Amino acid sequence: MLGVTVADEMFAAIEKGDVDAVGALYAPDIVVWHNTDGIEQTAEQNLRILRWLVDNLADRSYDEVRRRDYDDGFVQQHVLRFTYNGTRCEIPACIVATTADGRITRIDEYLDSAHISQLVG
Numbered sequence: 001m002l003g004v005t006v007a008d009e010m011f012a013a014i015e016k017g018d019v020d021a022v023g024a025l026y027a028p029d030i031v032v033w034h035n036t037d038g039i040e041q042t043a044e045q046n047l048r049i050l051r052w053l054v055d056n057l058a059d060r061s062y063d064e065v066r067r068r069d070y071d072d073g074f075v076q077q078h079v080l081r082f083t084y085n086g087t088r089c090e091i092p093a094c095i096v097a098t099t100a101d102g103r104i105t106r107i108d109e110y111l112d113s114a115h116i117s118q119l120v121g
Contacts, residue, residue, distance in 0.1 A: 006099050007074045011062050017054040023047050027103040035110045046107075057082035073098040073106075091116065 006025055013021035023043060032046040033039070041049075053060075060082045067076040074097050081090045091111055098106040 006102065006104060007067060007069075007076055007097065010104065011065075011076075011078075014050065014054070015060050015062065017060075019047055019050050019054055022050060025104055027100065027105045030103075030105055030107070032107045032109065035108075036113050036116055057084050059083045059088075072100065073104075 010022055010025050013019075013025075026043045026046075028043065030043045030046070032041040032043075034041075060080065062078045063081055065076060065078045067074055074095075076095045076097075077093070078095075079090050079092050081088070083089070093112070094110040096108040096110075097104050
């Protein structure tokens with residue numbers, strides 16, 4: 001059940017805007033990959049983007065959560081809902097995470113690119 005605990009902590013921290021708490025859950029050599037750009041990010045790069053999200057996306061919530069826990073991680077589908085520039089938006093997503101020793105070592109994030117265009121134009 002370790003994956004679920006780490007997942008609960010990560011998504012709760014993002015909802016609260018606590019990027020430092022998210023960073024504490026990341027292994028030092030974490031790799032974060034997104035299907036929308038195919039780029040692998042370091043913890044520092046990913047946390048910089050999370051800080052932008054926290055600063056710019058109000059009323060964040062993870063809804064319609066479906067999660068499966070595995071010995072070495074978790075898979076979560078959800079809809080991220082938020083307000084951006086006064087407009088209520090949502091992005092369906094799927095996260096595949098690998099964990100070791102209570103920390104996240106890899107995240108593969110699958111986002112609906114049509115919904116991402118709300119943020120990047």
